[in-house]
Amino acid sequence: MSYIQLKGLCKKYPNATKNSVTDFNLDIEEKEFIAFVGPSGCGKSTTLRMIAGFEEISGGELYIDGKKMNNVLPRDRGIAMVFQNYALYPHMTVEKNISYGLKNMKVPSDEIKRKTDWAIDILGLEEYRNRKPKNLSGGQRQRVALGRAIVKDSKVFLMDEPLSNLDAKLRVSMRNEISKLHRQLGSTTIYVTHDQVEAMTMADRIVIMKDGVVQQVGKPMELYDHPVNKFVAGFIGSPQMNFFDVTIEGNTVKFADGKQMPLSENIINQLGGKTSGLILGIRGEDIKLDAQNLEVYGEGKQSAVVENTEVMGNENNLYFTFGGAVAVARVSKYEISQVGDSIDFTFVPSKIHFFDKETEECLF
Amino acid sequence: MKTRNKVLKIILVAAMILLSLFFLFPVVWMIANSFKPDAEITADMNSVQAFIPPVPSENFFDNYVSVLTNTNFLLYMGNTLLYAALLIVLGIIVNGLAGYALAKIKFPFSDKWLLIIMMLMIIPSETIITINYLFIAKMGLLNTIFGYILPMIVNPFNIFLFRQVFVSLPDDVYEAAQLDHCGPVKYFFTMVLPMSKTVVATVSVFTFLNVWNDYLWPSLVFTSSDLLTAQIGLNAITANENTTMGQTLAAITLVTIPVIIIYSLFSKQIVEGVVSTGSKEG
Structure with missing residues (x-):
């Protein structure tokens, strides 16, 4: 049996016309790191808060370690939570913030000291031990919040966008620290974020949500390589996947601007005879400009004029209009193009996805 | 432009100093004369000497010593x-x-309750004092400390003041405290109040000033001289025909000192209290 089970979980706020979360089903294994990802208002934080016990469950069942938790108080669910805004006690020092829960749990004082010292040590907070939260930086505050969570030996960690208030550099290092901590403690972690990079880099499995409904659950690369619909395909990956409205004529894909690209019969056959109402999706790194790929996939060679470039250091993003849409190609840093340059490119056929325009479901 | 601003500032400061002096005159007069015997007070009445305290001598504090030793004034101040x-x-x-x-x-109906409490703020306490008196009398609490404080505990102004500050406290701190096994009552005393030190200080200052300056309610409730407050005691002392003018001024000065200390120490809290509710109590 899974460690955490969400069975048809629903949330409907009073006076709301529709559910904030609808029929959320998920089994989470012990020690697993799960990320809930999605745009603002998709219901990921609401789901986390239902697991924590801060939001009433409108429908469905929640089990933690085999026990039904629907009506159990938050403190009795055996969870620890890290909040987006840290939620530290402003009038207490770092040490008191971390040890407060243990004191309330009537843990013997020598045990409190041992655990607090351990958390302070593991999180590198020794020199800030006697400081109050207002005298700490964002990263240090978040570490205190983590410390407060880890000392209680909770088997489940809930993290609600814990890094969203930190700057980009700090976010990367904290990301690393949280992953390390998760491995060290072996706790089951549910991590809510709107940042797909955080989810991809940290999670064992990702749950993608939209409008309160789970879109796809899977390992990061499963979601990246095999998205079930256009939303997932567009949400995962940066820059996002390129989408083109297309029709099929024979063995040729016809784009909205009239341009054509031949495809192998094998790919066309997978469409099951559907020839219109299609969206072709391809990731930026699967649009190739180099001579070798142009030679291999030369049949589908296309041309465009570069309209914008983004130099990322390790790679370049080239923007151009093609097929009635603005497309982006992710090329190596050695493939230098300037705005106004004409480029030849081709799609890697095996990396092409097709979506039904009406249902937005992935056809393959 | 800069010079014009500077001149305006000088005029403004000068006007404020003049205004302050105008208001300070009676206080300075009171303090200066509280150290003098009655004959000297009368002699200095029409001269600038009336605002200058006498040169310290062995009789300098006579009026104060007399007020504090020959009357129960110290007890009244302690009571208050x-x-x-x-x-x-x-x-x-x-x-x-x-x-x-x-x-x-x-x-x-929490919003309606708030509205009712806000409406209660505009009712002058004097209008309900008769009801309070009858209530306390019926309960047999006249001339008791409990009878005096009971109707004064609940204060719509202070409820509103607290509400205004508490509404901005982050909810996630309460949620974090819940996970730290902190119940709602403990949360209120160990988290909410320490996180709202300013409003606690403001309410304390207002309450102190209220009690210290209150005359009408204690004069109705207390008949025993052992329970009187400083203001009532002051009236009793000044009404006594054996009390000299110097002693009267010394007693008034003694009553004024705590108020001056409170205002100078907590002026920030008093201003914040007035600003945060947009009104002044009383």
Whole structure:
């Protein structure tokens, strides 16, 4: 049996016309790191808060370690939570913030000291031990919040966008620290974020949500390589996947601007005879400009004029209009193009996805 | 432009100094004459000497010593401090809990309750003093400390003040405290109040000033001279025909000192209290 089970979980706020979360089903294994990802208002934080016990469950069942938790108080669910805004006690020092829960749990004082010292040590907070939260930086505050969570030996960690208030550099290092901590403690972690990079880099499995409904659950690369619909395909990956409205004529894909690209019969056959109402999706790194790929996939060679470039250091993003849409190609840093340059490119056929325009479901 | 601003500033400061002097004249006169015997007070009445204290001598504090040793004035001041302390503690608990409920707890008609409490703020306390008196008398609490403080504990102004501050406290701190096994009552006393030190200080200051300056209610409730407050005691002392003018001024000065100390120490809290509610109590 899974460690955490969400069975048809629903949330409907009073006076709301529709559910904030609808029929959320998920089994989470012990020690697993799960990320809930999605745009603002998709219901990921609401789901986390239902697991924590801060939001009433409108429908469905929640089990933690085999026990039904629907009506159990938050403190009795055996969870620890890290909040987006840290939620530290402003009038207490770092040490008191971390040890407060243990004191309330009537843990013997020598045990409190041992655990607090351990958390302070593991999180590198020794020199800030006697400081109050207002005298700490964002990263240090978040570490205190983590410390407060880890000392209680909770088997489940809930993290609600814990890094969203930190700057980009700090976010990367904290990301690393949280992953390390998760491995060290072996706790089951549910991590809510709107940042797909955080989810991809940290999670064992990702749950993608939209409008309160789970879109796809899977390992990061499963979601990246095999998205079930256009939303997932567009949400995962940066820059996002390129989408083109297309029709099929024979063995040729016809784009909205009239341009054509031949495809192998094998790919066309997978469409099951559907020839219109299609969206072709391809990731930026699967649009190739180099001579070798142009030679291999030369049949589908296309041309465009570069309209914008983004130099990322390790790679370049080239923007151009093609097929009635603005497309982006992710090329190596050695493939230098300037705005106004004409480029030849081709799609890697095996990396092409097709979506039904009406249902937005992935056809393959 | 800069010179014009500077001139305006100088005029403004000069006007404020003049205004302050105007208001300070009676206070300076009172303090200066509280150290003089009656004959000297009368002699200096029409000269600038009336605003200058005498040169310190061995009789310099005679009026003060007389007030403090020959009357119960010290006891009255002690009583008032005790009542103020009790009302501060009870007021913070009762009004604070009410303010917290209005700010953070969802219950039926909570917004209407807030409206009623706000409406109560505009009712002058004098209009309900008869009802309070009858109520306390019926309960047999006249001439008791409890009878004096009971109607003064709940204060709509303080409830509103607390509510305004508590409403901005982050909810996630309460959620974090819940996970730290902190119950709602413990949360209120160990988290909410320490996180709202400013409003606690503001309410304490207002309560103290209220009790210290109150005359009407204690004069109705107390008949025993052992329980009188400083203001009532002051009246009793000054009404006594054996009390000299110098002693009267010394007693008034003694009553004024705590108020001056409180205003100078907590002027920030008093201003914040007035600003945060947009009104002044009393």
